Amino acid sequence: MVMLRRDALTLMRKEIARVAGVASDVIMGIAGRRVGWEEGAALIAKAETLGLKAPESFPEFVRVAVEETNMGYGKMKLDKLDLASGVVTVSILNSFEADPPGTSKNPACVFALSYLEGLFSKLLGIDVRGGEGSCRAQGKDLCVFNLAPKPGQEPKTDTSNQARTTTLFEFTHSESSSKNKSSL
Numbered sequence: 001m002v003m004l005r006r007d008a009l010t011l012m013r014k015e016i017a018r019v020a021g022v023a024s025d026v027i028m029g030i031a032g033r034r035v036g037w038e039e040g041a042a043l044i045a046k047a048e049t050l051g052l053k054a055p056e057s058f059p060e061f062v063r064v065a066v067e068e069t070n071m072g073y074g075k076m077k078l079d080k081l082d083l084a085s086g087v088v089t090v091s092i093l094n095s096f097e098a099d100p101p102g103t104s105k106n107p108a109c110v111f112a113l114s115y116l117e118g119l120f121s122k123l124l125g126i127d128v129r130g131g132e133g134s135c136r137a138q139g140k141d142l143c144v145f146n147l148a149p150k151p152g153q154e155p156k157t158d159t160s161n162q163a164r165t166t167t168l169f170e171f172t173h174s175e176s177s178s179k180n181k182s183s184l
Protein backbone atom coordinates (compact mmCIF):
# COMPACT_ATOMS: atom_id res chain seq x y z
CA MET A 1 0.00 0.00 0.00
CA VAL A 2 1.22 3.46 -0.84
CA MET A 3 0.77 6.04 1.89
CA LEU A 4 0.12 9.43 0.36
CA ARG A 5 1.63 12.36 2.16
CA ARG A 6 -1.79 13.89 2.53
CA ASP A 7 -3.06 10.81 4.34
CA ALA A 8 -0.03 10.87 6.60
CA LEU A 9 -0.65 14.53 7.42
CA THR A 10 -4.30 13.87 8.19
CA LEU A 11 -3.40 10.97 10.49
CA MET A 12 -0.70 12.97 12.26
CA ARG A 13 -3.04 15.89 12.77
CA LYS A 14 -5.69 13.63 14.27
CA GLU A 15 -3.19 11.95 16.55
CA ILE A 16 -1.70 15.25 17.73
CA ALA A 17 -5.20 16.53 18.50
CA ARG A 18 -5.95 13.36 20.46
CA VAL A 19 -2.77 13.49 22.52
CA ALA A 20 -2.29 17.26 22.89
CA GLY A 21 -5.91 18.46 22.92
CA VAL A 22 -6.15 22.23 22.70
CA ALA A 23 -2.34 22.52 22.50
CA SER A 24 -2.44 20.79 19.12
CA ASP A 25 -3.08 24.11 17.36
CA VAL A 26 0.12 25.50 18.90
CA ILE A 27 2.10 22.46 17.77
CA MET A 28 0.65 22.58 14.25
CA GLY A 29 1.34 26.32 14.13
CA ILE A 30 4.98 25.99 15.13
CA ALA A 31 5.52 23.12 12.71
CA GLY A 32 3.79 24.92 9.86
CA ARG A 33 5.74 28.13 10.27
CA ARG A 34 9.03 26.27 10.44
CA VAL A 35 8.27 24.17 7.36
CA GLY A 36 7.14 27.28 5.46
CA TRP A 37 10.29 29.16 6.43
CA GLU A 38 12.50 26.29 5.27
CA GLU A 39 10.53 26.08 2.02
CA GLY A 40 11.02 29.83 1.53
CA ALA A 41 14.77 29.47 2.08
CA ALA A 42 14.90 26.64 -0.47
CA LEU A 43 12.97 28.73 -2.99
CA ILE A 44 15.28 31.71 -2.52
CA ALA A 45 18.29 29.45 -3.09
CA LYS A 46 16.67 28.06 -6.22
CA ALA A 47 15.81 31.53 -7.48
CA GLU A 48 19.40 32.63 -6.96
CA THR A 49 20.71 29.77 -9.05
CA LEU A 50 18.34 30.99 -11.76
CA GLY A 51 19.74 34.50 -11.45
CA LEU A 52 16.65 36.01 -9.81
CA LYS A 53 17.96 38.12 -6.96
CA ALA A 54 15.02 39.82 -5.28
CA PRO A 55 11.35 38.94 -4.78
CA GLU A 56 10.56 41.91 -7.03
CA SER A 57 12.05 40.03 -9.94
CA PHE A 58 10.34 36.75 -9.31
CA PRO A 59 6.60 37.10 -8.64
CA GLU A 60 5.88 34.59 -11.37
CA PHE A 61 8.52 32.28 -9.95
CA VAL A 62 6.88 32.58 -6.53
CA ARG A 63 3.43 31.97 -7.98
CA VAL A 64 4.51 28.83 -9.81
CA ALA A 65 6.48 27.60 -6.81
CA VAL A 66 3.54 28.07 -4.44
CA GLU A 67 1.03 26.55 -6.80
CA GLU A 68 3.16 23.58 -7.72
CA THR A 69 4.07 22.83 -4.13
CA ASN A 70 2.42 19.47 -3.90
CA MET A 71 3.20 18.59 -0.34
CA GLY A 72 -0.26 17.26 0.36
CA TYR A 73 -1.47 20.42 2.06
CA GLY A 74 -4.02 20.98 -0.72
CA LYS A 75 -4.10 22.75 -4.09
CA MET A 76 -2.78 26.27 -3.50
CA LYS A 77 -3.33 29.39 -5.56
CA LEU A 78 -1.48 32.64 -5.12
CA ASP A 79 -4.22 35.20 -5.75
CA LYS A 80 -2.41 38.39 -4.83
CA LEU A 81 1.15 39.41 -4.04
CA ASP A 82 1.69 43.07 -3.22
CA LEU A 83 5.39 43.60 -2.76
CA ALA A 84 4.97 47.26 -1.76
CA SER A 85 2.63 46.64 1.15
CA GLY A 86 3.52 43.03 1.94
CA VAL A 87 -0.08 41.94 1.46
CA VAL A 88 -0.55 38.40 0.17
CA THR A 89 -3.70 36.38 -0.55
CA VAL A 90 -3.55 32.64 -1.05
CA SER A 91 -6.40 30.18 -1.42
CA ILE A 92 -6.41 26.43 -0.98
CA LEU A 93 -8.95 24.28 -2.73
CA ASN A 94 -8.81 21.12 -0.64
CA SER A 95 -6.87 21.80 2.53
CA PHE A 96 -6.12 18.60 4.44
CA GLU A 97 -7.14 20.34 7.65
CA ALA A 98 -10.63 21.17 6.37
CA ASP A 99 -11.79 17.55 6.14
CA PRO A 100 -14.60 16.80 6.51
CA PRO A 101 -15.93 20.05 5.00
CA GLY A 102 -18.70 21.97 6.69
CA THR A 103 -18.18 20.60 10.17
CA SER A 104 -16.62 23.56 11.95
CA LYS A 105 -17.84 26.98 13.01
CA ASN A 106 -14.34 28.41 12.85
CA PRO A 107 -11.53 28.24 10.28
CA ALA A 108 -9.52 25.09 10.90
CA CYS A 109 -6.35 25.34 8.83
CA VAL A 110 -3.77 26.22 11.46
CA PHE A 111 -0.88 24.41 9.79
CA ALA A 112 -1.58 25.92 6.36
CA LEU A 113 -1.89 29.45 7.74
CA SER A 114 1.35 29.12 9.69
CA TYR A 115 3.08 27.52 6.70
CA LEU A 116 2.13 30.50 4.52
CA GLU A 117 3.23 32.94 7.24
CA GLY A 118 6.62 31.27 7.42
CA LEU A 119 6.96 30.97 3.66
CA PHE A 120 6.13 34.59 2.85
CA SER A 121 8.02 35.99 5.84
CA LYS A 122 11.12 34.36 4.41
CA LEU A 123 10.36 35.28 0.78
CA LEU A 124 9.49 38.93 1.51
CA GLY A 125 12.13 39.46 4.19
CA ILE A 126 9.58 40.86 6.65
CA ASP A 127 7.43 39.16 9.26
CA VAL A 128 3.98 38.61 7.83
CA ARG A 129 1.06 37.22 9.77
CA GLY A 130 -2.50 36.61 8.79
CA GLY A 131 -5.78 34.91 9.19
CA GLU A 132 -7.98 32.47 7.41
CA GLY A 133 -10.89 34.55 6.14
CA SER A 134 -13.02 31.61 5.18
CA CYS A 135 -12.50 27.88 5.45
CA ARG A 136 -13.81 24.81 3.74
CA ALA A 137 -14.33 23.34 7.20
CA GLN A 138 -17.03 26.03 7.57
CA GLY A 139 -18.68 24.83 4.36
CA LYS A 140 -17.04 27.40 2.06
CA ASP A 141 -15.71 26.48 -1.38
CA LEU A 142 -12.16 27.50 -0.61
CA CYS A 143 -9.88 28.27 2.27
CA VAL A 144 -8.71 31.86 1.85
CA PHE A 145 -5.67 33.20 3.69
CA ASN A 146 -4.92 36.91 3.99
CA LEU A 147 -1.42 37.86 5.05
CA ALA A 148 0.01 41.27 5.95
CA PRO A 149 3.10 42.58 7.74
CA LYS A 150 3.10 42.26 11.50
CA PRO A 151 2.12 45.54 13.19
CA GLY A 152 5.15 47.83 13.24
CA GLN A 153 6.78 45.98 10.34
CA GLU A 154 7.01 47.77 7.06
CA PRO A 155 8.37 46.37 3.84
CA LYS A 156 11.97 47.40 3.28
CA THR A 157 11.81 50.35 0.97
CA ASP A 158 14.43 52.50 -0.61
CA THR A 159 14.14 55.53 -2.85
CA SER A 160 14.58 53.45 -5.98
CA ASN A 161 11.24 51.82 -5.18
CA GLN A 162 9.46 54.98 -6.23
CA ALA A 163 10.58 54.40 -9.78
CA ARG A 164 9.13 50.95 -9.82
CA THR A 165 6.21 50.74 -12.16
CA THR A 166 4.32 48.02 -10.42
CA THR A 167 4.58 46.08 -7.23
CA LEU A 168 1.12 44.56 -7.16
CA PHE A 169 0.66 41.25 -8.86
CA GLU A 170 -2.83 39.86 -9.11
CA PHE A 171 -3.17 36.48 -10.65
CA THR A 172 -6.29 35.34 -12.38
CA HIS A 173 -7.13 31.73 -12.83
CA SER A 174 -9.41 30.22 -15.37
CA GLU A 175 -10.87 27.86 -12.76
CA SER A 176 -11.71 30.71 -10.39
CA SER A 177 -15.06 31.32 -12.07
CA SER A 178 -16.52 28.54 -9.93
CA LYS A 179 -15.81 30.42 -6.71
CA ASN A 180 -17.51 33.54 -8.03
CA LYS A 181 -20.75 31.89 -8.95
CA SER A 182 -21.26 30.07 -5.67
CA SER A 183 -20.58 33.04 -3.42
CA LEU A 184 -23.44 35.04 -4.90
Ligand SMILES: [Zn+2]
Nearest residue numbers: 109135136143
Ligand atom coordinates in the same frame (compact mmCIF):
# COMPACT_ATOMS: atom_id res chain seq x y z
ZN1 LIG B 1 -9.38 26.02 5.90
